[in-house]
Amino acid sequence: MKILAIVGSPRLKGNTDYLVEQALGEAAKLGAQTEKLVLSQYEVSPCLGCDDCASRDSCLLKDDAGWILDKFCEADGVILATPVYWYNVSAQMKAFIDRNYFLYKHNRKSQARAVGIIVVAEMEGIEDTVHTLKQFIDELDVERGRIFTACGYANRPGEAESNLPLVEEARKLGRQMAGEKR
Numbered sequence: 615m616k617i618l619a620i621v622g623s624p625r626l627k628g629n630t631d632y633l634v635e636q637a638l639g640e641a642a643k644l645g646a647q648t649e650k651l652v653l654s655q656y657e658v659s660p661c662l663g664c665d666d667c668a669s670r671d672s673c674l675l676k677d678d679a680g681w682i683l684d685k686f687c688e689a690d691g692v693i694l695a696t697p698v699y700w701y702n703v704s705a706q707m708k709a710f711i712d713r714n715y716f717l718y719k720h721n722r723k724s725q726a727r728a729v730g731i732i733v734v735a736e737m738e739g740i741e742d743t744v745h746t747l748k749q750f751i752d753e754l755d756v757e758r759g760r761i762f763t764a765c766g767y768a769n770r771p772g773e774a775e776s777n778l779p780l781v782e783e784a785r786k787l788g789r790q791m792a793g794e795k796r
């Protein structure tokens with residue numbers, strides 16, 4: 615099983631990244647093949663809204679979104695992870711979501727059968743952020759019972775690490791993604 619984590623935090627080795635590492639570590643222990651993509655390390659520009667996707671073989675924007683979307687399509691499980699920025703996903707995650715319009719217009723979608731949602735906030739906005747991510751994955755063929763969440767509070771780098779219930783939630787998410795039933 616291939617699990618791809620897409621990380622929307624631009625803060626390298628921050629809270630979101632730490633929780634993703636925990637989840638992937640547990641999934642790998644159960645035999646999953648894991649990969650982490652930190653969006654800020656690539657060029658994923660915001661959609662230009664040309665609305666010409668359907669008549670084009672590839673997006674007008676020649677950046678990294680094309681191959682990232684291919685990986686997103688091929689993964690058996692995807693983890694979408696973001697910090698809360700102004701009560702919703704980070705700009706990097708939103709650009710990635712918007713660029714999925716190209717897939718949508720070509721009747722392509724991720725073959726993922728499990729989705730993990732990891733969201734970290736200082737104090738407010740987790741619900742709206744999870745809602746956005748759930749709306750985004752709504753068109754995928756993922757059973758409700760195969761959508762897992764790990765959400766909680768941390769602010770300064772390293773704080774997630776000491777939020778032990780959140781760390782355990784992220785680890786559990788990784789195990790569940792890899793097929794563990796509990």
Ligand SMILES: Cc1cc2nc3c(=O)[nH]c(=O)nc-3n(C[C@H](O)[C@H](O)[C@H](O)COP(=O)(O)O)c2cc1C
Nearest residue numbers: 623625628629630697699700701735736737738768
């Ligand atoms: C631009 C920006 C906007 C933020 N907006 C919110 C917010 O609306 N609600 C909140 O609780 N925390 C907010 N935060 C705090 C982050 O969610 C928090 O620091 C989180 O731990 C960052 O995760 P990271 O270390 O993975 O980047 C914001 C931080 C930044 C930099």
